[in-house]
Every structure is written in C-alpha cells, then in structure tokens.
Amino acid sequence: MFFIDTIELEGLGNRSYLAGGERTAVAVDPPRDIDSVLGAAARRGVRISHVVETHIHNDYVTGGPELARITGAAYLVPADARVAFARVAVADGDAFDVDAGLTLAAMATPGHTPHHTSYVLRDGGRPVAAFTGGSLLIGTVGRPDLVEPRLTEHLARAQHASARRLASGLPDDTAVLPTHGFGSFCSSAQADGDSTTIGREKSANAALTTDVDTFVTDLLAGLEDVPAYYAYMGPANAGGPAPVDLTPPALADAGEIAGRLAAGEWVVDLRNRVAFAEGHVAGSFNFEADGKLATYLAWMIPWGKPVTLLAESAEQLAAAQRELVRVGVDRPAAAATGGPEVWLRQGERPASFARSTFAGLAQEIPRPSPIVVLDVRRDSERAAGWIKDSVHVPVHELHGRLDEIPSGAVWVHCAGGMRAGIAASLLDAVGRDVVAVDDGFDAAKNAGLTVVTA
Known part of the structure; x- marks a missing residue:
C-alpha cells in the first residue's frame, strides 16, 4: 500500500x-x-x-x-x-x-x-x-x-x-x-x-x-x-542553499520606519488593498500578503535591497516571511505590526487614495479634466483586449518606468484588482494623483467603455 x-x-x-x-x-x-x-x-x-x-x-x-x-x-x-x-x-x-x-x-x-x-x-x-x-x-x-x-x-x-x-x-x-x-x-x-x-x-x-x-x-x-x-x-x-532563518525580524518604531523610507529602502505594507488605500504610511508600497507576494515583490524589488515589512499581526508577518525565504529574500531589515496609527510619527497623517470600478471610470472619462488610464496587465492579457487610449506598462516594469506615465490623474487597472493595488501604491508613493480600479476586466465593456481588440 x-x-x-x-x-x-x-x-x-x-x-x-x-x-x-x-x-x-x-x-x-x-x-x-x-x-x-x-x-x-x-x-x-x-x-x-x-x-x-x-x-x-x-x-x-x-x-x-x-x-x-x-x-x-x-x-x-x-x-x-x-x-x-x-x-x-x-x-x-x-x-x-x-x-x-x-x-x-x-x-x-x-x-x-x-x-x-x-x-x-x-x-x-x-x-x-x-x-x-x-x-x-x-x-x-x-x-x-x-x-x-x-x-x-x-x-x-x-x-x-x-x-x-x-x-x-x-x-x-x-x-x-x-x-x-x-x-x-x-x-x-x-x-x-x-x-x-x-x-x-x-x-x-x-x-x-x-x-x-x-x-x-x-x-x-x-x-x-x-x-x-x-x-x-x-x-x-x-x-547549495543555506538553511532558512525564520526567527522574527527586529521590530521598528515609527521613527525607524520614517528613516528607512528616507534612506530609499522599501517599506512594504502587507495589508489588503482596501485597507491600504484608506490609509497608509506615505511612501510605502502595498503587496498584499494574500496575493502572490513572493512572486511580485521578488520580481519588482531591486535584488538585495533592504525591505521592511508592515503587517496587521505577527501571524501575517510570519507567513509573509516564510513566503519570501522561498525565493531568497531571506531576512527583512525590520518589521512592524498593527496599523498606520502606530507606524506614523506623532502629528503625521496617513496617506490615502481613491478606489473605483470600471463603471466609475466610464463616468469619469467624458469629464473635461484629462485622466490617464493605465493598464498594468501582462502583454498576453492586453492582446486579448484593452481600453481605448489606455497606456500600457506591465506592473513588473512600472517601478522603472514611472516617468513615462503622462501627467494627469491616473486610473490604474489590471484584470482583477490586486496588481492595480500594487501599481497604485507605487504611483501614490511618488506623489501622483491615483485611483485604483478594483474590478474584474470583464466589467469594462459592460460599463460602456470601448474595449479594443486586435
């Protein structure tokens, strides 16, 4: 048997x-x-x-x-x-x-x-x-x-x-x-x-x-x-890989988080994209712990760059640390648990940005103020159909191509919302006015948007 x-x-x-x-x-x-x-x-x-x-x-x-x-x-x-x-x-x-x-x-x-x-x-x-x-x-x-x-x-x-x-x-x-x-x-x-x-x-x-x-x-x-x-x-x-070290990383207070951001290090917020959009540490990036954390964070972060993890709980932090060692991101430089209320220094206010749907985007496009529709899906996904006049930069390339995004408010979408959340956090971190479209792409046509196919 x-x-x-x-x-x-x-x-x-x-x-x-x-x-x-x-x-x-x-x-x-x-x-x-x-x-x-x-x-x-x-x-x-x-x-x-x-x-x-x-x-x-x-x-x-x-x-x-x-x-x-x-x-x-x-x-x-x-x-x-x-x-x-x-x-x-x-x-x-x-x-x-x-x-x-x-x-x-x-x-x-x-x-x-x-x-x-x-x-x-x-x-x-x-x-x-x-x-x-x-x-x-x-x-x-x-x-x-x-x-x-x-x-x-x-x-x-x-x-x-x-x-x-x-x-x-x-x-x-x-x-x-x-x-x-x-x-x-x-x-x-x-x-x-x-x-x-x-x-x-x-x-x-x-x-x-x-x-x-x-x-x-x-x-x-x-x-x-x-x-x-x-x-x-x-x-x-x-x-021959070394054994993993999953002991908890050093805990950072609000001052250290600010210092690491000022030094150009990556501070990654692991909370879900809804919570992040509602309030976060300015300059931090959002990679959801429940998304493809290891794949997208390891893909996008400059290899070897220190990363500080912000998590809702010790359990979420430990799970993320486990995911990351699987792809060679071995030791977070620091970590913190809780929420923006403990990650921000006294007197600092959390940053935030808007979320919407494809229906919301359809209502926004006719208005006089120009907007940028940014598609962060992969090439193969876009080849099957894209919103007319949208700009295309796959999410894994966005950090190195932020200066290519035209001026104006950026409405960013992917196929379902997770990658749009990552992209929105990158844009927000450099001071862009951004709206994360948290919606399935199938809803774009039903919302009245012009979807172009080759």
Missing part, C-alpha cells in the same frame, strides 16, 4: 510531494521551508529515505540539501546538473527502493532544463504516478526559455519528445504529478484543472496532440516575461 501527499505552495503556484509506504518515503522537489515536509512525514509516521530534485529550479530556492542533511536521506539530483555539493547523481533508468514493493525510477525528460528528470513511482512493478516536475504538466509543459536563449528552441523540441516519451512509456491511468503549472511562471501556460493522468493528457496536451513544428511555434509565441528574480534562483540552487 502506498500514499502520495501533495504539499501546496500556493503563493508560488507550485507543488511538492511526499510519497511512500508503511515505513519510508521520498520527498520530491521540496520547498526551502522544509518543516512542511517534515510535518507530513511525521503525520504518516514514516522516515524520509530519499530527497529528489527533478531539476535545478529557476523559480524558487530548494530545501533539498537541508532536508537530506536533517533526515540522513539520499539526495538524488540529475547527473548532468552542474552543482557544487555532494549528491547521488541520477541517470536515466536508475531505480531506487523506497519501501516494500515500492520503487522510484528515473526517466530523462529534458526540455524545461537540459538535465530535467522525471521519476516514476512503481507499486509492485506497476507504474502508479509520475513526478514530472517541469516536463509534462496539466494541459501544457514547463517553459523552455529559462536556461539560455540560444537553447530555447532546442529545449522546446526536447519538451515535445519528452512528453511523448512519458505518454508512450506509461499506462493511461498513471497519475501525472507536476511541480509547476498552478500559477508558477515556470509553466508555459497555467493548468486547466487540479489533477490529471497520462490518458487525459493524450487527448488534451498540445505536446501530445500536435506535430513538433506546430507545437514549438505555438509554445515560443506564447512565452511571456521571466520574473527578474529567476536569475538568482538557479545559481543559489546549484551552489
């Missing part, structure tokens, strides 16, 4: 896994905060005998070395991955005993990276699951452009071949358990559904339903910007 537990990393859009039998188990692509994996093993009453990586990750810092060290597990890493630490070098076809009747076999599946390896879990010799990492995902594949631009087309073709190798070598009822595809920018598209099998992918995945040339052309055409922090993840993982 075997089990497979899924460990969700919702903020990064990834999954890790713990799979095993009655006594021992294997951990697949573990996060840097390994206590979630250790907790899963403790609940099952099993020892972790193997820790495996499908590839050197580009979107998060792995906890593999530390998990292997703490548990004494064998650390399995693809043989062709260039790493600076001791590991069990895994080659295509290698097999490892996990528990009685339960084995794990390596299958070379290059494409997401040149060395990418999937692992097939067999129970009594029968394949029951494939841990496919960034190879075969739900309805798509991992993106092939994160290693080296000159290799992108080659790796895209390898993705097609690897997907077909998995499909032809495994029974239709084999569960496909990818690491990416649930919001991660390591995926070439987002997963359509929560689970899948080899059989389902044969009828739904373009890698298995189209010829290689069509697949590669479509795949490359759909690739979007790579988060800037990805440049630091691969080297960190290849070098």
